[in-house]
Amino acid sequence: MKCMVINLDRSPDRLAHVTAEFAKIGVSFERVRAVDALHRLGLAETSPSLTPTEAACLMSHKVCWKIIADGDDAFGAIFEDDILLSDAAGPMLSDCGWVPADADIIKLETYLRKTVIGMRRNFVDRAFSVARLYSFHIGTAGYILSKQAARDLIVRDLDAPADHVVFDPSLPTSSSKTIYQILPALCVQSDIVLEKSVAFTSLLGEERLVKSVANSSPKRKPTEKLAVETRRIGRQIFNICRLRHQKTISFGVMSTKRKRRLLDSLHKSTCRPSAEGSYPQP
Template sequence: MKCLVINLDRSSDRLAHMRAEFGRIGVAFERVVAVDGHSHPELEQQPQHPMYGPRQLSSSEIACLHSHRACWSILARGEARYGAIFEDDVVFSANASCLLADCGWIPADADIVKLETYFSKTIIQRMSISAGHGFSVSRLCKFHPGTGGYIISRQAARDLLEATERINLTADDLIFNPAFATWSSNAIYQLVPALCAQDQVLGDRALGMPSLLDHGRECKWLASGLMTKRRRPMTEKIRIEIGRVVEWIVDFCKLRRRTVIPLASPGPRD
């Protein structure tokens, strides 16, 4: 399976990290030069999805989307049915090569398979399909952030290119957020346990590679006023709790389960 890694020209340390990670699991990869938001502040002037309201996307967030679009273009022009895309701060599980070596384990109807975990609660279907080597896949039913690692079909890559031709949104909202139209048009699966995770979410196991998007994103949130905390009235708190109970009942009836996706053991690292 073709593996693409998004990497900024100024992030040679992260490229070295990815060479070590892919070398550790014995898989080849192709580097895709990332679009640098620092060099293209004009990206903020491009149209963005109306669902963001007053929260303007940062140039780095939009550049991240364009970097993923560069990968989709490569896969859309290729002959392979599936390809894998990674950001340059992921850490792989020890047996990642078993799944990246071929695509025979991918469900026939899958458009996208999320390979990573963000260690945040999400919802997946209770029914799972074995992927072999101790992994399984289940349909993803709720937003699970992050685009650090995922498999995408050639057709889905073409569809996402078309969907983002004239408008911008964050890459993980586009792919993994049910609030956006692209979600309903794709069959999206979650790999369990995850095959990789971004270094920033690994806690005491992290190597010290923070997100390159956080600063610009936080500045835009502050400027929008959306980070200002307000005291919720009791009626709103009650309504939220009732909503949670209703969601739990619906998930139970639809054979869904709430869970935090674990990460398969990364194994020893140099």
């Protein structure tokens, strides 16, 4: 199974970081060359509903999807260059024999937020299991995509952020797929678990924060709050009846010694441009 990492030419520090991450688990990857979205002034016009960074990120992943669709392997793995990998990720990325036969997509990442998964878990390794993913789980920093799913995605007219396209069940691109979540997660973005002073910053996250503030709704009235709470309880009952539950997906194992080395190396890094504001050259 081919592993791909999207990386900007102007981000050698990120490339060095992700190269070290993969080296520690004994897995090779293919670097997908990226082009800086800041140099593509007309990018926003191609997708009016997306920010320039969201449009660039979507195009990045779409190029990776095409590589999988045109390749010989049944599955391919796509990563962004600011991830931290579990110490136990090596065997899971070296071979795809553990992937469920009906899987279209497997989310390898966690955003450490609650999401809805199936109560039934299938153990695929001594340390890992998979469960069906039934709700939106933000992020596309690490996931496995089947050849057939990739072929389907590249022919669609897309106008949503990459993680919504892949993992938002309200969209047909996701609702039509059989999606699994690996537990615990094989990877996590560095800014989710590390101090902001040493983590790689996410331009996409910053843009989304600005966008959410601009689109935020006024304070809800008491009756509206009651309606929201009623719907929340209704969803919980629905999920239980369908053998689903809410769960925060934990991140996999990382030794204390490795954490210390990682923090030391990131402290030495001073240049941290975002790879999400880019997309690979077709």
